[in-house]
Amino acid sequence: xxxxxxxxxxxxxxxxxxxxxxxxxxxxxxxxxxxxxxxxxxxxxxxxxxxxxxxxxxxxxxxxxxxxxxxxxxxxxxxxxxxxxxxxxxxxxxxxxxxxxxxxxxxxxxxxxxxxxxxxxxxxxxxxxxxxxxxxxxxxxx
Numbered sequence: 001x002x003x004x005x006x007x008x009x010x011x012x013x014x015x016x017x018x019x020x021x022x023x024x025x026x027x028x029x030x031x032x033x034x035x036x037x038x039x040x041x042x043x044x045x046x047x048x049x050x051x052x053x054x055x056x057x058x059x060x061x062x063x064x065x066x067x068x069x070x071x072x073x074x075x076x077x078x079x080x081x082x083x084x085x086x087x088x089x090x091x092x093x094x095x096x097x098x099x100x101x102x103x104x105x106x107x108x109x110x111x112x113x114x115x116x117x118x119x120x121x122x123x124x125x126x127x128x129x130x131x132x133x134x135x136x137x138x139x140x141x142x
Contacts, residue, residue: 015120072115072126073104102129110137 052060075095087093102114103126115126 012120012125068107071106071109072117073106111140112137 075097077093077095079093102116104111105113105115105126105128112132113128114130114132115128118125118127
């Protein structure tokens with residue numbers, strides 16, 4: 001990670017920390033927020049006894065740098081070509097999603113999480129509120 005990326009990550013972490021502590025612009029939703037109970041992961045007996053071999057680590061390293069496309073989807077709408085051609089600056093397209101509903105987070109077109117928009121230092125970001133389990137993602141593939 002470059003120095004610029006590290007600095008940006010630190011800024012986001014600090015801003016989100018301020019927001020969670022209730023000093024982020026007086027939003028009462030954050031003052032009443034409670035920390036989530038996180039599940040503790042247990043290593044299975046096989047992985048606890050045998051760390052990754054050099055070959056396994058090499059294979060894992062090979063895929064770690066593969067770029068993926070992350071998309072945050074606010075909503076969608078279907079309109080006719082006639083209406084599409086009539087759109088101009090200031091036109092409004094109604095989406096199927098209600099205001100306040102979480103956004104969909106997709107990786108290479110596959111839904112992996114839901115989240116909410118946050119603004120930090122005049123840049124948009126997304127806070128993940130619900131991550132889709134691996135089992136659920138596999139079920140959707142079938």
